[in-house]
Amino acid sequence: MAMLLRTLCCLTWALALAFPTPDHKPHGTGAGGGSSGGGSSWHHLGSHPGPSDPKLASRCGEDGFDAITLDENGTMLFFQGDMVWKGFSGAAEPLNASWPEIQGPIDAALRIHHLDRPDVHDNVFLFKGQLLWAYAEGRLRAGYPRPIGDEFKGVPADLDAAVECHPKECGDGTLLFFKGPHVVTYDLKTQVAKQREWPALSNCPAAARWLGRYYCFQGARFWRFDPVIGKVPPNYPRDIRDYFMRCPGRGHGHEARKNATLQAVLDPCSGLPFRAFSSDDAGRIYAFREGHYFQVDKKTSRDGLHAWPLSHSWKDLQGEVDAAFSWDNKLHLIQGLQVTIYLADQGYRRVEGYPKPIQEELGVSGADAAFSCPHSQYVYLIQGDQLRRVDLNKSPRTPEAPHRLPHSQVDSALCSSEGIYLFRGADFHHYSNVDQLLSATAPSPAQKVAPAFLRCPSGPNGGPKRPPH
Incomplete structure (x- = not known):
């Protein structure tokens, strides 16, 4: 066990996301x-x-x-x-x-x-x-x-x-x-x-x-x-x-088990892609999928990994989250042509006047993914293979000229102190910083999302496998 923990330690701290098994004490x-x-x-x-x-x-x-x-x-x-x-x-x-x-x-x-x-x-x-x-x-x-x-x-x-x-x-x-x-x-x-x-x-x-x-x-x-x-x-x-105990025939998704599609959505280890990743200033990291979210940061990894409806944390929020990023202690959630902002302090409270059109807020027509890095005034918006930077301190906010990415498309993105993570399907690609991402001529090596981010063991071919219950 100790050897396994040492092996995972670097990945855990690098991502602040992994789910190591603590030693028995x-x-x-x-x-x-x-x-x-x-x-x-x-x-x-x-x-x-x-x-x-x-x-x-x-x-x-x-x-x-x-x-x-x-x-x-x-x-x-x-x-x-x-x-x-x-x-x-x-x-x-x-x-x-x-x-x-x-x-x-x-x-x-x-x-x-x-x-x-x-x-x-x-x-x-x-x-x-x-x-x-x-x-x-x-x-x-x-x-x-x-x-x-x-x-x-x-x-x-x-x-x-x-x-x-x-x-x-x-x-x-x-x-x-x-x-x-x-x-x-x-x-x-x-x-x-x-x-x-x-x-x-x-x-x-x-x-x-x-x-x-x-x-x-x-x-x-x-x-x-x-x-x-x-x-x-x-x-x-x-x-x-x-919600809090494993009991025979129960669980907040037990009715969904009759629906194979919804069951896969609620299963963190199903391998389905996540539409958005984001973190806030308190270090909470979220993965969004099909109207639900998983909280996957290291601080809460011991508290369990469950799919929750969006409204559980963000009042009145429903539907898909296409992209998300945090800035100035506010979480920005992009849904289609609109963006909604929630204050992170003392629970999430929606900022008055939102949602607003994303064009009005960020100067773009939409986004497949978004990320902002710690202590930065910029948000990076990805659409297709194009990345555009927006200075959040400026008014009005106008996106800079687009840069071409080494990816034709991504599902979601996340930036931490250890670099940038671009997600596509069951894989993610890591870049140490924005400059490395923009200078890359080919995608960085693919790694599996489920075992690295979601405490899921790898399958026989390196793919996700649901943990035993």
Whole structure:
């Protein structure tokens, strides 16, 4: 495993996209160290329990979970009674095999991921009654357990749920604590707690952040909510077993399996082309296909890889995304003859007045692909074998003279600090910079998209192969 990770490391950091399998880590028994002895697997997907798994009915039943959180490695943890499930498909494990100092059930769980607070960064907190337990790298920190109010002044005991709101999404960083109909927000910087009333979330037994979105869980149902104002968008609640757990006969695409075409669209490893790739200033990288998107950046690779409808992240957005690029903390999504802009801070909010004609916004009639590079004021628009540069700081925006590419056509494009990636079908071509791309007289060697970008194993002939379930 270690050798495989070293082999993938360069590609992972170069693209910031790959999906390596993390090492399994034994967790300590307490502040004094030592192995747990349980040999717990911390793989983000875990093992796939068979139909004879005695805890399968509990995981896939109607009762739901006592607490849900990510651990320090990005693994989703589901707590129920004295058991815990690690990942979306892992088998049940005794809670005290990983955290022997606490007995289930617990009230709430919380991971803090905050670089400006090294004292608590990547700590996992487990709450029960009046007390909390803090774990760093799987070991109980010295001085714990301790009263909740000693750690988070103003936060009540006997909590229902807890979740961290990241700085980009809630200002400087905020913790949300749920108890009955009330929500207490705790500012990590000022250490001030304030009580909120969010009627849309009157009862929240478990809460979690996943793929930049916030969810309240109640039994087998869940609601997505705005972590700043508590608003819930339309079409909720939904069933947790269709999105967060692998359960027999379920999944948010399980009805689509009756339709082979749609099934291939929702399968990241099907080899179908992606119509657009793009990243935003927060480092989130998206791949767009047939009215859906996959979030494929390294930061969320452990959180699972699912196809989501566009409206899940970009309100009211439907149809095909033909091209996309990010600039000035705004994501530009091109659809046919129009472009729509969304502000990336605190969730995606559509800029007033959009969509607008792409001719009016960028001075071109359309685009097959687009890319902008980090810290650059230019966007590069590709149509056919022609590339045109537009200075986004100028008004009006006028495209420069076209340059001929060594490709007759591309499906999508992406630029990162490691270079430019042009996608066509199941392949991509890498160029170290714009100058190398424009000076090329022939395409660079083709590489497979699925294994490099989407955590898909290669098939016998180097093509994509769906991972086993």
